[in-house]
Amino acid sequence: MPKSYRSTNWETYTLLDSGKRCKLEQFGPYRLVRPEPRALWKQAWPDEEWAKADAEFIVAGRGDGGEWVSRKEIPSRWEMNYKDMRFWIELAVSRQVGVFPENAAQWDWIRERIERAKRQLRVLNLFGYTGMASLAAAQAGAEVTHVDSSRRAIRMGRENQALSGLEDKPIRWIVEDVMKYARREVKRGVKYDGVIMDPPKYGLGPKRERWEFFRGFGSLCEVLRETLSDNPQFVVVTAYALESPPEILVPHIETMMKEYGGKLEVGELVVVEKSAGRNIRPAITARWWAG
Ligand SMILES: C[S@@+](CC[C@H](N)C(=O)[O-])C[C@H]1O[C@@H](n2cnc3c(N)ncnc32)[C@H](O)[C@@H]1O
Structure with a gap:
């Protein structure tokens, strides 16, 4: 059975309302309106609440592009936190x-897997x-290679690493194509x-x-299989x-992890709006961990 993973530990972020293919979100002190193609219903809150937004993203054309229109004085960037991580x-x-x-549920799970490994x-x-x-x-004690x-x-x-006071933690930041990088790691x-x-x-x-x-x-998972240690602890997609549906991830992760046994769970990340409790499911996920 696919699971639903909800990020319930936010103190600075709330999905306030959604509808008419948009979402109204609170990011720290500011309210934003962004497109949300899954919100095919009516907005639960009245227009006056939506009009209180500080900025709105207006889509232009068919792709992801568009522009932010500020309705109030809003800085170009501001700080927020999730637990003891700070970010821009x-x-x-x-x-x-x-x-x-919605990814915060994954950050918590990753932290838990690393802490449990006790190495x-x-x-x-x-x-x-x-x-x-x-x-x-990194905060949980891992040595991290980050590729984007x-x-x-x-x-x-x-900047987020510095803001969170984690400068002394081992994170290598790499600008590269993921497939090229994964292949290079196999060679090395x-x-x-x-x-x-x-x-x-x-x-x-x-x-x-x-x-x-x-x-x-599929090819990326096959390459990554060659980069696994003798005792891998987790994979999260x-x-x-x-x-x-999340089940499409199963064969790839099963092939990647078949020598290691372990457990595999798939599901969706879920965000629940404050106004009427409706669910938005922006991403599918697979979690594998050593049994
Ligand atoms: C969905 S976002 C990741 C969300 C993020 N993990 C989080 O929760 O904060 C996808 C990222 O993939 C990067 N990306 C897209 N194609 C790539 C490629 N071929 N190689 C490396 N990075 C790529 C984009 O720059 C973008 O930052």
């Missing part, structure tokens, strides 16, 4: 803000974005005890190498916007 929120042209709040784990974080999962892993194609995301990751014989992957449906490497989930994910 920045309004980006992609509509993203520097953090995927220093080497963790590879692919498609790692601004580094929240890397910070969680976006220089901006890596810059924010380093580098081994990992934990793997985190947040693959988008489509993406680009730094030299415009194309990433397509349905063409590349979070995949956005695929419009597919």
Whole structure:
């Protein structure tokens, strides 16, 4: 049975309301309106509440692009925290803000796996974005290699590491195409005890190498199999916007982990709105851990 994973430990983020293909979110002191294609229902709160938003992302054209329109005085970036991790929120042209709040359930799980291992784990974080999962892993005691194609995301990751007071923790920040990097690690014989992957449906490497989930994910898992240590502890995949059930991840992770036994669970990340309790399920996930 697929599971639902909800991030229940936020004190600074709330999904306030949703509807008309939009969501109204509280990020620290600021309220934002962003597109949400899954919110096909009516907004539960009246228009006056939505009008209190500080900024709204207006989509332009068919892709992810568009622009932020400020309705009030709002800084270009501000600090927030999740537990003892601190990070920057920045309004980006992609509509993203520097953090995927629904992912907090994964950060907690990663931390738990590392703490339970009671030894220093080497963790590879692919498609790692601004580094929240890397910070969680490092904070729990892991040595982390973080890979993303976006220089901006890596810059924010380093800033988040400093903001969280984790400068002395071993995180290597790498701007590279994930497939190229994974293949290079196999050649170098580098081994990992934990793997985190947040693959988008489509993406680009730094030299415009194309990433397509349905063409590349199986091959990536096969390459990663060669990078596993003798005693891997966990693998976690979070995949956005695929419009597919979480079971599609099972054969890939089973093949990747078949020599190790362990347990595999799949499900969806869920965000519940404050206004009327409706669920938004932005990502599917697979979690494997050593039994
Ligand atoms: C869905 S986001 C990750 C979300 C993040 N883990 C979080 O919760 O904060 C996907 C990331 O993949 C990166 N990306 C896309 N294609 C890539 C590629 N070929 N190689 C490396 N990174 C890539 C993007 O720059 C983006 O940061």
